[in-house]
Amino acid sequence: ETGVTQTPRHLVMGMTNKKSLKCEQHLGHNAMYWYKQSAKKPLELMFVYSLEERVENNSVPSRFSPECPNSSHLFLHLHTLQPEDSALYLCASSLFQGAGYEQYFGPGTRLTVT
Amino acid sequence: GNSVTQMEGPVTLSEEAFLTINCTYTATGYPSLFWYVQYPGEGLQLLLKATKADDKGSNKGFEATYRKETTSFHLEKGSVQVSDSAVYFCALSAGGTSYGKLTFGQGTILTVHP
Numbered sequence: 001e002t003g004v005t006q007t008p009r010h011l012v013m014g015m016t017n018k019k020s021l022k023c024e025q026h027l028g029h030n031a032m033y034w035y036k037q038s039a040k041k042p043l044e045l046m047f048v049y050s051l052e053e054r055v056e057n058n059s060v061p062s063r064f065s066p067e068c069p070n071s072s073h074l075f076l077h078l079h080t081l082q083p084e085d086s087a088l089y090l091c092a093s094s095l096f097q098g099a100g101y102e103q104y105f106g107p108g109t110r111l112t113v114t
Numbered sequence: 115g116n117s118v119t120q121m122e123g124p125v126t127l128s129e130e131a132f133l134t135i136n137c138t139y140t141a142t143g144y145p146s147l148f149w150y151v152q153y154p155g156e157g158l159q160l161l162l163k164a165t166k167a168d169d170k171g172s173n174k175g176f177e178a179t180y181r182k183e184t185t186s187f188h189l190e191k192g193s194v195q196v197s198d199s200a201v202y203f204c205a206l207s208a209g210g211t212s213y214g215k216l217t218f219g220q221g222t223i224l225t226v227h228p
Binding site: 006033040041042043044049056079090092098099100101102103105106107108109 | 118123145146148150155156157158159160165203207208214215218219220221
């Protein structure tokens, strides 16, 4: 595998379910990100991890819980979601966190909350 | 705060036409500027970047010049192909307390007809 991979690619879950999204980067990067992409809205940054430490949380509801066990893996744990949480969730990584470091994106997980 | 404004889409062109997608930004300090492209069903791919004033980023026939005086980073291509049909995102990454967070424009849908 190369680049940034995400699993699953598609997920349908009920409002009472618990599920997790997984992201893995094979680039030797030290920073990882979760973004939410909704129709007709700009991409929203949700979480930033740098060297496995969370450095930013953009006022995301607690029903989204990130986990970064090492610099190659990032998870987004989901529970008690709402229909408005349906979106494409994108993971990204960069060599370091900082201006000028381009971010490399995975293909995303298309989440539908029923 | 930081913000990016892109021209309204969608943009529809014939093959071999000239493309311009306008992008202007507001940021404190000296941001790095990026263009990302998203093909249907995929994540975002970095198209090009520029990290200081008057830098020109280029890739796959696309170009954009960092214009500090007009706070712009317009994307251009001399002759588009059907395979260029995608959504294009302008983004900036600033230093300081934003820690290199990417701020995206709303995206411009490009459709190229044969």
